[in-house]
Amino acid sequence: MTIPDPLFHENIRLQPEPTPTPLPRLLLNSFLAAGLFTLVCGLGYPLLTTAVTGVLLPHQAQGSLVTQGGKVVGSAVLGQQFTAPKYLHGRPSMTSKTDGSGPQPYNAENSGASNWGATNAKLRDSVQERIAAFRQENGLSTGTPVPVDAVTASASGLDPDVSLATALLQVNRIAQARNLPVAEVEKVIREHLTGRQFGVLGEQRVNVLAVNLALDGQK
Amino acid sequence: MAPALLQIVLILAVMTALVIPVGNWLYSVASGQKDTALERLTYRVIGVNPQEKMDWKRYGLAILLSNLAMLLLSYLLIRLQGVLPWNPAGLAAQAPDLAWNTVVSFMTNTNWQAYSGEQSLSYFSQMAVITTFMFTSAATGFAGALAFMRGLAGRDGSNLGNFWVDVTRIIYRVLLPICFVLALVFVGQGMPQTLNAYATATTLEGAAQNIALGPVASLESIKHVGTNGGGFFSMNAAHPFENPTPLTNALHILSMLLIPSALTYAFGRMLGNLKQGWVIFGGMLVMFLGSLALLYGFEQAGNPILSKLGAEQAITAAQAGGNMEGKEVRFGIAQTALFATTTTAATTGSVDSMHDSYTGMGGFVPMLQMMLNNVFGGKGVGFINFVQYLILGVFIAGLMVGRTPEFLGKKIEAREVKLVMLAVLAHPLSILGFTALACTLPGALASLNNPGPHGFSEILYAYTSGTANNGSAFAGLSANTLFYNITIGLAMLFGRYLTLLPMLAVAGMLAAKRRVPTGSGTLPTDTLLFGGLTVFVILIVGALTFLPALTLGPVADHLQMAQGVVLKP
Known part of the structure; x- marks a missing residue:
């Protein structure tokens, strides 16, 4: 030193x-x-x-796999594609086929999003088409505002939830397809409404798969 | 609005409440004399003498060589993926340029991913390469910060500590225990943790759905505690398996902030001046809150182009609203904005939403935070960057009043200021230089996913993220090309070592200097006034350097959106 x-x-x-x-x-x-x-x-x-x-x-x-009659029907935390009128529909999904050869919504081995910017014409055109399709399949008039989550693609392409607003607008269609009273379908949806976690965290939401399993179980 | 604000306040209050206990814990890890039996065994296995005292050159060399060894080993493991175990999906090894990009990315704690996890890495690679790097790169950065603090505190001459002891203790005493407990909570919330092959489901409508699984929870916990950010799956923390509930999202956010925020308090203790630590914490928090307010405001306001088409984006009793393209319903705008602010502040780079689909000014905020690169910051680096601006602040204030600048009782002279300026300038040079280069190459422009100013933002974001060792992306950019893999790889290396090494040298030089007694000419650095001055220096240097580029990208983008301009690709 x-x-x-x-x-x-x-x-x-x-x-x-x-x-x-x-x-x-x-x-x-x-x-x-x-x-x-x-x-x-x-x-x-x-x-x-x-x-x-x-x-x-x-x-x-x-992976929180859900089974029905011994068969795996999905995961409780992942969304899946629903198009039949009798089912509650989830959000648009932008995932592609595993080999990348084309779109395949809710592909759970290849998560993906649009990554379109706010001014991209592709975004506007897609949202425009989805709004028209949503109004048509649910029998809504042209001026009816459509909840934003129903017509925008999720980040993962596997979003399991929709907002309560999006779910409620589909009640009439589901009731008609299932020959059930509207109130009955709405009751199932409200029963599956998840509130904010601990009353504070996140947003309230409806798990699409859980509702559809419950609807199928009603018959 | 009210519930949104309530959860933000709650999460930040928990973070602040943890600063003191975690800061004390970190201080004891950094300064404790006793080694545990497991640590002694580790020193024996790797053959080091834990008593060896390292000056800044020695310490820096140990950082470089240990990183080099990790780099070579991991490159080997990742290229041999095809013959190694736990590869149920039979995934082939990454090509050499992609593998280079991957290992550099994880070694530098950037976690930029030019690949898609579920389609590119086996379970073995996810564990032995990615998870390992998340521990070692976080521990390296954190160790660098401890050495830096010891130099500034200057208690033991030129001795900055022992790199091996720091790394081992950080991994054994801090990272592993927290991560293990968090992983259990995560699995309880719905995160998978398995070596079984991908599951196959038959959906209610009769379609086949293959479900990618894996040892996710053990990676997710270190991903955020170590502010790494690389996702197990392509869509990162937006994927429900990586982030199943609002609670996991909140825990992700708190994990990212846990160590960077507590480091300020540990520094205060090391100096014997708690006020100095709080001034740094306060400066960081002010910039954090400003960023968060901007991001939340712009994303909740939504996209006027979509409103015109008939999309309802307002908050109502039945929906959370906002610009929901590329976002998840369970998080809404409030948790998304808090996550995005945190991940770009804490140089994590994980995402729970697609930043590429933000409004122009919504995307401005993450970029600005990475450009400033010192709002909390990741393991160590953010803290070191903040001190770099403290020294610059002292220097500028010294010039204004015509006195020799002093910092923590040491004179700041030409040599130190030159090194600080090297670190300050290397950052924008790498970001803006590579962005300019990419903009002139037609091949590089072919990777864009969006037209107009937003396309420029995609390139700017990529090099900002790489240089800031963040790792998040405007993910529309097809970055897995030879050009981007190599240049972003270089940006990550510049960003990491051209900050860490010069600042370690500054600490070493200051440590060797004689302490000058505090006099009437000394500018105290532990006051609100000086904290404010530093924030201004950061904003002015950051703004002057980056504002032109930000104006061409996100600002122009936002103005177009407000005008309802739509661009065809």
Whole structure:
């Protein structure tokens, strides 16, 4: 250690450690660390988490799969495509086929979005078509405002929910297709309305698959 | 409006309440003398002496070499994916340029993804490469920040600590325990955690739906605690499997802010001046709130072009409204805006909505935050950048009053200011230089997904995100081309090391200087006045450098949208 010299004000350097590790050794340390942390963080930690959740929360850990009569019909947290009049319809989805060869809505192994900017003509044209189609299939007059979530594509292409407004506008169509009283269908939808989590977080919403499973179960 | 604001206030209040306990915890990790048995074993296995004291050159060298080793090992693992286990979907290895982009991206804590996770990486690669990098890159950045703080505090001469000890402790004492507990909560909320093959469902309408699964929760927790941001799936935290409920979204947000915000308090303790830590925290929070207010306001107001067509975007009792293209119903605008502000502030880069589909000014905010790159910031880097502006603030104030600038009792001289300016200038040079280059190449322009100013924004966003080591994207840009893979890879390297290394050198030089006693000429840096001055320096330097580019992109975009202009691709 150098003794501070009162006449030399700047750059008083303390000697670094007496024997710094030689460079080849430091390189070896680096590779050993890379290997060790790959084992601990990249294999040990995720495999331990998999083992523990596999025992404690097996349903969720496997993707919250919903079965009906022993057959898997979907995942409770993912959306799926509905087009039949008797079903509640979800949001537009922009996912493509797995090989990328064309559109395939709600493809759960290839999540995707439009990524269209607000001024892109493709966005305007798509929304215009969807508004017209939504009004037509639900028997709404030309001037009826359509909830924005019903005519815009979600971020994941797998959004499981719609807003209450979007769900309620479809009640008449569903009731007609199922020969059920309108009030009955509306009751099912309201029963499946999820509020804000803990009363604060997120937005209230209707899970489309849950409603449709309940509607099918009514008959 | 009221419920939206309530949850934002609630989440930020929880973050603020955690600053002191987590800050104390980080301080004890950074300064504790005792090693645990597991840590001693680790030092023995990798063959290092935990007592070795490192000056800034030594510390910097250890960072570089350890990163290099990780880079080579991971490149190898990712290219060998085809022959390695846990690949139920039989995915082939990434091509060399894409693999380079991927490993650089995760090594630098950027997590830019030119690939789609469920279509490109096996479960083994997601764990052994991606999850590992999320731990080591976060720990590296955080260790760099600890070394930097030790230099500024200057308690032990030129000794900045021991890199191996810092990294090991951060991983074992901070990251692994938090991540494990969070992963359990995440699975409880509906995130998968499995090595089973993709599931096949038959939908109610009789169609087949293949469902991609995987060890998602263990990656998601470190993704946000380590402010990494790379998604398991292509659509990142918007994918319901990565972010099933508003609670997971809130936990993602809190995880991202947890360590960067607490680092300010740990710094205050290290200096023995808590006020200095709070001034930094306050400066960051003010910029954060300003950004959040802008983003929330513009996205909730919606897109007038869609209103004209008959889309209802107002808040009503039955819908949350707003510009919902590329957003998820469960989050609405409030949680989306808070997430987007956080992810670009904390240099995470995960997204729970598609930033490309924001309104012009909505997209302005994430870009601006990444350009400033110091609003909380990711592990370490954001903090280091903020201090860089504190030093610049001291220097500018010193010029104004004609005194030798001092920072934390050390004189700031030509050498330090030159290094600070290198770090300050490298950032815009990389962003604007690469953007200009891409704009002149027809091949690069072919990757655009949107016409007009928004297309320019896609390129600007890509290099901003890469340089700021953020990783989020205007994802319409087809970035998996040779040109973008290489140039964005370079931008990520410049952004990481041309900030970290010069600032580490500054800390090392300051540490070696003699402390000058506080006199009547000293400008105190732990006051509200100086905090305000620093925020202005940040905004002026940021605005002067980037405003022209921002005007050509998001501002022009927004003005066109307000006029109802629609552009054909």
